């Protein structure tokens with residue numbers, strides 16, 4: 152989204168935050184996480200440190216992983232809450248940086264810390280584009 156804002160897009164309408172939540176994926180400022188994986192079995196932290204969404208304030212990655220793996224709907228809903236919150240936060244910050252004239256710096260920092268998924272990297276390689 153930050154890259155699209157840099158290219159002039161100023162309106163987004165997408166089901167992605169909730170669609171990927173149904174697959175157990177959470178977006179963070181450092182990239183996407185698949186919370187169903189065993190790596191989160193004993194991870195007592197929030198989905199994303201510093202996130203002030205309802206889900207991150209109340210649930211751990213380990214508990215959400217459990218909910219997702221037993222198909223408890225609360226897990227999907229909490230990931231949807233978090234993902235929607237992240238998207239809104241990115242857009243709010245983008246807007247604020249545009250108004251302050253600091254969007255370029257925000258964009259560089261955001262892109263530098265965001266790790267693309269293997270699928271994105273494969274698509275870039277197939278298209279012949281260089282990694283960001």
Ligand SMILES: [Zn+2]
Nearest residue numbers: 202204207233
């Ligand atoms: Zn959150």
